[in-house]
Amino acid sequence: MQNIVCFVSDFGLEDTWVGVCHAVIHRACPLARVVDLGHQIPPFDIKKGAAVAAAGVYQLPEAIHLVVVDPGVGGGRKDLCITARSGTRLVGPDNGVLMLAAERLGGVEEVYAVESSRIDFRKPLRTFHARDVLAPAAAALACGVQPSSLGDPIDPEMLVPAPFSPTVSDGEFVVAPVLERDRFGSLRLRIAAEEIDERGLQSERLEVSFGHLALEVPFAGTFADVEEGEPVALIDSSGWLTLAIRMGSAAERYGIEPGVSARVRAI
Amino acid sequence: MQNIVCFVSDFGLEDTWVGVCHAVIHRACPLARVVDLGHQIPPFDIKKGAAVAAAGVYQLPEAIHLVVVDPGVGGGRKDLCITARSGTRLVGPDNGVLMLAAERLGGVEEVYAVESSRIDFRKPLRTFHARDVLAPAAAALACGVQPSSLGDPIDPEMLVPAPFSPTVSDGEFVVAPVLERDRFGSLRLRIAAEEIDERGLQSERLEVSFGHLALEVPFAGTFADVEEGEPVALIDSSGWLTLAIRMGSAAERYGIEPGVSARVRAI
Amino acid sequence: MQNIVCFVSDFGLEDTWVGVCHAVIHRACPLARVVDLGHQIPPFDIKKGAAVAAAGVYQLPEAIHLVVVDPGVGGGRKDLCITARSGTRLVGPDNGVLMLAAERLGGVEEVYAVESSRIDFRKPLRTFHARDVLAPAAAALACGVQPSSLGDPIDPEMLVPAPFSPTVSDGEFVVAPVLERDRFGSLRLRIAAEEIDERGLQSERLEVSFGHLALEVPFAGTFADVEEGEPVALIDSSGWLTLAIRMGSAAERYGIEPGVSARVRAI
Numbered sequence: 001m002q003n004i005v006c007f008v009s010d011f012g013l014e015d016t017w018v019g020v021c022h023a024v025i026h027r028a029c030p031l032a033r034v035v036d037l038g039h040q041i042p043p044f045d046i047k048k049g050a051a052v053a054a055a056g057v058y059q060l061p062e063a064i065h066l067v068v069v070d071p072g073v074g075g076g077r078k079d080l081c082i083t084a085r086s087g088t089r090l091v092g093p094d095n096g097v098l099m100l101a102a103e104r105l106g107g108v109e110e111v112y113a114v115e116s117s118r119i120d121f122r123k124p125l126r127t128f129h130a131r132d133v134l135a136p137a138a139a140a141l142a143c144g145v146q147p148s149s150l151g152d153p154i155d156p157e158m159l160v161p162a163p164f165s166p167t168v169s170d171g172e173f174v175v176a177p178v179l180e181r182d183r184f185g186s187l188r189l190r191i192a193a194e195e196i197d198e199r200g201l202q203s204e205r206l207e208v209s210f211g212h213l214a215l216e217v218p219f220a221g222t223f224a225d226v227e228e229g230e231p232v233a234l235i236d237s238s239g240w241l242t243l244a245i246r247m248g249s250a251a252e253r254y255g256i257e258p259g260v261s262a263r264v265r266a267i
Numbered sequence: 268m269q270n271i272v273c274f275v276s277d278f279g280l281e282d283t284w285v286g287v288c289h290a291v292i293h294r295a296c297p298l299a300r301v302v303d304l305g306h307q308i309p310p311f312d313i314k315k316g317a318a319v320a321a322a323g324v325y326q327l328p329e330a331i332h333l334v335v336v337d338p339g340v341g342g343g344r345k346d347l348c349i350t351a352r353s354g355t356r357l358v359g360p361d362n363g364v365l366m367l368a369a370e371r372l373g374g375v376e377e378v379y380a381v382e383s384s385r386i387d388f389r390k391p392l393r394t395f396h397a398r399d400v401l402a403p404a405a406a407a408l409a410c411g412v413q414p415s416s417l418g419d420p421i422d423p424e425m426l427v428p429a430p431f432s433p434t435v436s437d438g439e440f441v442v443a444p445v446l447e448r449d450r451f452g453s454l455r456l457r458i459a460a461e462e463i464d465e466r467g468l469q470s471e472r473l474e475v476s477f478g479h480l481a482l483e484v485p486f487a488g489t490f491a492d493v494e495e496g497e498p499v500a501l502i503d504s505s506g507w508l509t510l511a512i513r514m515g516s517a518a519e520r521y522g523i524e525p526g527v528s529a530r531v532r533a534i
Numbered sequence: 535m536q537n538i539v540c541f542v543s544d545f546g547l548e549d550t551w552v553g554v555c556h557a558v559i560h561r562a563c564p565l566a567r568v569v570d571l572g573h574q575i576p577p578f579d580i581k582k583g584a585a586v587a588a589a590g591v592y593q594l595p596e597a598i599h600l601v602v603v604d605p606g607v608g609g610g611r612k613d614l615c616i617t618a619r620s621g622t623r624l625v626g627p628d629n630g631v632l633m634l635a636a637e638r639l640g641g642v643e644e645v646y647a648v649e650s651s652r653i654d655f656r657k658p659l660r661t662f663h664a665r666d667v668l669a670p671a672a673a674a675l676a677c678g679v680q681p682s683s684l685g686d687p688i689d690p691e692m693l694v695p696a697p698f699s700p701t702v703s704d705g706e707f708v709v710a711p712v713l714e715r716d717r718f719g720s721l722r723l724r725i726a727a728e729e730i731d732e733r734g735l736q737s738e739r740l741e742v743s744f745g746h747l748a749l750e751v752p753f754a755g756t757f758a759d760v761e762e763g764e765p766v767a768l769i770d771s772s773g774w775l776t777l778a779i780r781m782g783s784a785a786e787r788y789g790i791e792p793g794v795s796a797r798v799r800a801i
Contacts, residue, residue: 004557012307012450013280013547016503019304023271023327026300033560036552039477040546043451044514052550059554061664071514075491126489128504131326183546184577222660225610237662239549247578247605279574280547280716283586284771286571287593290538293567311781312719342758378752392754395771499758 010041028139035065044071051180054100054240066138067092074126079114080214081147114149147181147185174265185249203266271330277308288402295406311338318447321367322505332406334359341393346381348414366429380418452516458508470533538597544575555669556724562673578605585714589772600672601626608660613648615681651662702785719783724776737800
């Protein structure tokens with residue numbers, strides 16, 4: 001069932017933008033169900049948007065994902081409909097915000113531009129493509145329109161890449177950026193559940209270091225496997241290797257913010 | 268299609284109030300779709316509520332708008348159903364919170380009181396008319412009930428006016444209050460898109476001044492028409508003339524808050 | 535109509551968790567309507583979760599209530615489906631977060647464990663029972679599945695109790711904990727609307743004291759019954775005796791936080 005539209009944005013909940021996009025989708029495709037995956041992305045924060053979108057597609061690959069963090073709106077950057085190798089459709093601007101999600105879904109299969117003239121809406125407001133181009137495109141997909149009807153094909157090689165450094169191996173270490181901190185202060189690293197084996201991290205304990213700070217932590221199944229206040233590594237619901245503190249905040253205790261690189265190895 | 272109920276309040280999202288009103292509407296009119304346009308209005312802030320409601324009706328005139336910022340709840344102020352000249356219905360308390368929206372829709376066509384006895388609900392709780400009077404009225408409208416069935420007619424002249432100073436012309440200047448700042452720090456002035464010509468502001472550049480601070484800014488189509496960090500005037504998605512900074516916050520840079528008056532002229 | 539699923543959690547709205555649970559419920563039971571009653575519970579705050587859930591069931595007894603504040607997730611605590619004496623179903627972890635709500639509904643009638651193997655989902659992720667066990671259980675109930683199909687019966691006496699001290703009478707005083715402060719700063723006491731008479735508090739004025747601070751306040755029907763800035767006691771929409779300030783915050787003025795005990799008597 002592909003009628004669920006997952007919606008991520010930096011619109012916040014103080015203004016009317018999120019609701020307006022809901023209404024646009026309801027009207028264009030009454031069968032669609034819009035599910036809000038997060039609108040508290042800090043304004044213009046493409047990194048956080050990309051991380052939340054990637055968590056979303058990992059959990060809900062059989063949905064359409066609408067992702068709007070769009071500081072360049074109206075300024076010539078393209079609006080995209082990406083079909084990932086998994087078949088999942090992603091709709092958003094061409095600024096990298098969709099690319100971590102696409103990677104998580106096996107990579108980009110094909111890409112079409114979303115051209116408002118093709119979906120027969122009024123001339124889009126240059127400050128609000130979400131309402132006039134992207135949400136209508138997501139609604140069209142939810143009601144069965146094919147991506148090729150939305151615009152011309154685009155060469156996947158030409159897309160703006162994901163806004164994170166790559167994960168690399170350095171001897172026995174895996175060097176990976178912190179993608180985000182979640183509400184509970186847990187730190188998600190760019191090491192996917194499905195990479196744990198091939199990266200040699202399948203172990204009962206891991207060393208996770210940030211510069212001079214080196215932590216030895218159990219690699220466990222859940223927070224409750226350690227005592228309150230103790231650190232733990234686990235695969236969290238986003239599917240990333242995550243450093244957490246039971247009933248506490250790893251981000252605060254260690255002073256780590258997204259963007260920093262971690263070095264991880266099995267011990 | 269008039270089955271979309273747009274909902275604005277100062278209820279916040281920490282408590283049960285918003286969800287309870289959703290449930291009331293779902294039950295009274297299962298065909299209705301409730302769309303949240305913003306519940307983070309600061310407690311009792313009728314100005315912000317009025318501004319958000321006005322942005323909402325500008326974007327979604329073909330919906331029912333339920334607006335609850337209601338410090339006088341249960342104290343004798345009337346509950347209203349306003350039909351605007353556009354045909355749009357607005358439901359909320361008689362404290363001015365609906366009036367900027369009504370003005371944006373061409374003015375008030377007719378007004379009925381909402382009397383709980385007419386809509387056959389239990390005796391309303393005096394602290395929660397939203398649940399017991401206003402949401403049921405919006406649901407009734409969504410399912411086709413006529414406003415005249417909700418209560419007695421009210422003389423539009425007797426309504427509490429909008430909580431903003433009017434916009435006036437002063438020689439070549441237009442003097443208008445700042446209605447609100449949005450999430451991105453952009454400042455919306457009480458100068459509607461449809462007034463730009465008649466107020467003589469159709470120009471490539473505008474002077475916008477607040478007291479001794481005078482800014483000369485391009486009057487552009489979108490943020491991306493100026494460099495990062497540069498100020499710009501544009502008509503934003505709310506339909507108001509707006510002073511913004513590309514990738515920044517005009518409210519913070521200039522220290523301007525809603526309620527202050529701006530003087531604007533073409534240059 | 536029991537197809538409304540009311541959802542309370544400490545997931546916040548910055549991450550994907552709430553939306554993912556919505557999607558899970560929509561898919562498992564397309565007839566269900568998910569209503570968000572509050573996801574801004576501070577992380578791990580079982581007290582606040584219990585208070586919000588109790589307010590929710592008081593207002594919407596004819597719904598299914600899904601409550602997730604779950605610091606012990608995956609660590610052996612049970613997942614529960616409680617049927618209250620009112621017939622209302624409550625789904626959540628066995629850590630006390632459901633118990634104030636159950637008490638508000640006349641007490642626990644019967645309890646079943648929710649066992650993921652019975653509802654035929656994939657092996658649950660140990661950090662996200664909300665998605666893999668609790669939301670699917672709520673969806674199953676919304677589509678008519680009986681609680682006894684979800685797992686084995688549990689002795690109600692064995693459940694973790696509500697995380698508040700009991701309300702007791704001490705001569706003419708009623709001693710009750712503050713359950714929570716709401717968005718407007720009003721303080722809800724653990725004295726239910728239906729207890730007012732039997733506790734001897736039916737009066738036009740009440741004395742409410744916290745340690746050395748003793749207040750004499752009118753016991754009124756709504757905020758507008760007193761002047762702006764004046765304190766008032768009333769039964770608020772949650773159905774608890776509440777100490778409020780008209781257009782102000784009682785919590786801030788008196789420096790009172792949840793957990794403190796109040797002594798209340800009629801005067």
